[in-house]
Amino acid sequence: MNTPPPSPTRELLRIVHPWALLACILTYSLGAGIAKYLGIAIHWQAYLAGQAAMLTLLLSSYFLREYFDRSPLSDPIRKPGDPPRLTRLNLLQISATTLTIGAVLTVLxxxxxxxxxxGFLVxxxxxxxxxxxxxxxxxxxRSGYGELVLAFFLANLTPVLAFLLQAGELHRLLALITFPLTFLTLASLLALRLPAYAADLREERLNMLTRLGWQRGMNLHNLLILGGYFLLGSAALAGLPWALTWPGLLGLPIGLFQIFLITSIGNxxxxxxxxxxxxxASTFALTIYFLNLALWSG
Structure with missing residues (x-):
């Protein structure tokens, strides 16, 4: 029995990774929140244009990835009654459109x-x-480094651009907050990859977890969680105000539970x-949410 093709909405959601888009919105607001915490007035037109530019970059990447993942002969023949599907040409057209929008936003x-x-360099x-x-x-x-790229994009480049659009120059608070978040972001990406690990191996899909192996990947995951919160706590000694440190540490119990779940699976x-x-997802999202809350209300 043939499996029915996915609906256009489900196919679109699979391609665009809504969770990554939401993460981009959260980390972008973090960068602008640091500017507000430092007493810099927020220019909302620049804020929205920068946010849209980063989202279009992510969307372009996902549609291009899907385009190159598909074989030129993979577009199925549509039968009467079948729902419409995105073809390779559609994917390329959407990618070109999002890149064009991003270029227009950059010019603006x-x-x-x-x-x-x-900001232009970032x-x-x-x-x-x-x-x-x-x-x-x-x-x-598809070479095992995609998770590193995404973690760096979300936890570093996105908040840095948001801050630079408001402040114009870098500040040490950016490093004190975003560097620990890189660890937590990468840990969450590894954990989210684990359920599909067996299928990825079977279909020879190369990602960071299949490159490392499940055991080393789990160990790295646990070290990243502990390291991220340790760095966030240690940032207080390097000048991060305690009013910003303790809200970020509120996610630690969830992070420890995440380690417990991973360790249990390994055992x-x-x-x-x-x-x-x-x-x-909660470890990452709640840590950033509490930091955002402290920054925007401070």
Missing amino acids: LLAGHALTLS LGLSFFLTLADAVPPLRLA GARPRWKLLTVVA
């Missing part, structure tokens, strides 16, 4: 003098990494994939 930011040289690096993640010959997403316990997925 430059014309409005919101984009300094530092945006340029973001553009390069998102393309390198999806487009040959690098295709980092042979019955996997609870749905619970692990919720906990992994």
